[in-house]
Amino acid sequence: MKRTLLGTLSAFALVSGAATMALAQGEPLKVGVLATLEGTYTVLGEDGIRGLKTALAQAGNKAGGRDVELIIQSTDTSPESALRGARKLVEQDKVDLVIGPLSGSEGIAIRDYSKTQPQVTFINGISGAQETTFVEPSENFFRFNTDGAQWGVGLGAYVANEKGWKKVASVAEDYSFAYTNFLGFALGFCEAGGEITERLWVPLGTKDFGSIIAALPDDVDAIYVGLGGGDAVNFLNQYQQAGGDAHFIGGSIMVDGTVLSSEGSAKEALVGTPSSGPQADTWDNPEWQAYVKAYQDTFPPDQRFPSPSLLATGYYNATNAMVQCMETVGGDLSDGQAAFRQCLSTLELKAPNGTIKLDGNRQAIGTNFVIEVVEQEDGTLATKMVSMVENVPQTLGLDPAAFAGIGLPSRDVPECKTSY
DSSP: OHHHHHHHHHHHHHHHHHHHHHHHHHSOEEEEEEEEOSGGGHHHHHHHHHHHHHHHHHTTTEETTEEEEEEEEEEOSSHHHHHHHHHIIIIISOOSEEEOOOSHHHHHHHHHHHTTOTTSEEEOOSOOOTHHHHSSOOTTEEBOSOOHHHHTTTHHHHIIIIIOOOEEEEEEESSHHHHHHHHHHHHHHHHTTOEEEEEEEEOTTOOOOHHHHHHSOSSOSEEEEEOOHHHHHHHHHHHHHTTOOOEEEEOTTTTSHHHHTOOSTHHHHHTTOEEEESOOTTOOOHHHHHHHHHHHHHSOGGGSOSSOOHHHHHHHHHHHHHHHHHHHTTTOOHHHHHHHHHHHHHOOEEETTEEEEEOTTSBEEEEEEEEEEEEOTTSOEEEEEEEEEEEEOTTTTSOHHHHHHHOSOOSSOSOOOSOO
């Protein structure tokens, strides 16, 4: 009798489990998306959404056999807006997964929120603050993009050794991503004997850069510009109008498509500007070219950039990671999404901008590109690859203890010195 009862219970469990999986596979997969669709980074957020939709279009708008239902929530780069958006998606809309956010300080807020919602998996969009995964990482938060410091690898040494620019000042946005991105540049630059004479920080959304431009020193070889979106365009146009003629070094989002496709005199000063980041617009790699074509084919020319920005690429890769792992688990998110998360943790993503894998903190290890802005035959601006560095870890190749000893990126960190 006991054996019969156990057999009956086992059979029931199998049938029940199969029925649950079948039910889940028949239901749409509810995916919440966080993107900056308000404020100075609006254009960046719009291209992030285009990258996500490109990936879904390639997948037939399905993941693991389930239709994908998107619920897009706007943010404005502030942690508060990201937290409000995430709460709506998770607690009201009852999404299965969240992809996003875009901006650095938003990412830190979502990491913390994810710890209170263990039933939901969070896949970063493109936010790049170091702290998000380096400090007290969350078990259900995954980042398939390298962080801002990883984006700076190679640039400092290139500027100092190849351009011969040994003395620079900087102006950058006063928040976590800009600190992180500048750290990646400064470590290599200072190691190569460079000197940073002035660090100027401005609030996100700054319109008038007059006082900042006046404060920039004249006796430097170049100015590092760690601004993006509307901030970058405003600064560049005002700097030109003020008669400034210094060389520029671009932070990763200063030479992104959101700035290179803008109108105004700023574009004239950008040709030849060195920078670095997770992609190079004109890279001749076949996988990259196929991705660019897919992006272009998904949206009419007047509704996109000539080439996908790094924001689009970040959301594209995050979405593809989600789709691939949903396929691996057959659309089944039971057992606290355990199998799905195990897949994400061990996935080796063949991304268009190089292979990506995650470390123990669920942080991307990937390829970085040193790039320069060029003018193409049609008059548009793009970035070309100067060199690339593969398998860049979050500790930038330094001993983990030495890297931790540098301190978290801030207005004053890193200190400029020749060894770390």
